[in-house]
Amino acid sequence: ITVFEKRTPQTGYAKRRITLAISSGTGDLLNSWLLGPRGDGACEPFAPVCSVNFIELRFREEWRKYEDAHPDWCRFEENRGIDHPSDLEDFDLILWAGGRNSMSHTIRGELSCQMQIGKTETAVVM
Numbered sequence: 856i857t858v859f860e861k862r863t864p865q866t867g868y869a870k871r872r873i874t875l876a877i878s879s880g881t882g883d884l885l886n887s888w889l890l891g892p893r894g895d896g897a898c899e900p901f902a903p904v905c906s907v908n909f910i911e912l913r914f915r916e917e918w919r920k921y922e923d924a925h926p927d928w929c930r931f932e933e934n935r936g937i938d939h940p941s942d943l944e945d946f947d948l949i950l951w952a953g954g955r956n957s958m959s960h961t962i963r964g965e966l967s968c969q970m971q972i973g974k975t976e977t978a979v980v981m
Contacts, residue, residue, distance in 0.1 A: 856929050857946075858918060861936035861957075873907040889913065940966070 885901040922929045
């Protein structure tokens with residue numbers, strides 16, 4: 856399993872200021888995987904309001920643990936952007952988990968993956 860990440864610590868993981876509101880059930884699930892069944896709950900990383908940058912950081916940290924434990928089948932490659940899924944022809948399965956600007960509109964059309972934006976709202980909570 857190889858994860859390709861275009862960004863690096865030097866180019867900036869934390870440039871976005873996006874905060875997610877997550878349900879207590881989702882937070883409990885994420886925390887159970889990070890803290891384990893014996894977590895004391897005193898410092899749960901995933902709270903009802905959580906920064907996207909923090910979530911990405913935690914997932915990168917967890918992935919690095921797997922990479923260290925299983926270097927024969929688990930890799931994390933930073934500073935490696937993929938412009939088109941065909942660049943990964945040596946892989947059996949490709950799961951593309953990129954942002955809305957990670958793939959051009961032309962490539963999205965070729966792959967029948969057009970982006971559709973529905974009703975959107977902006978919320979400011981003070």
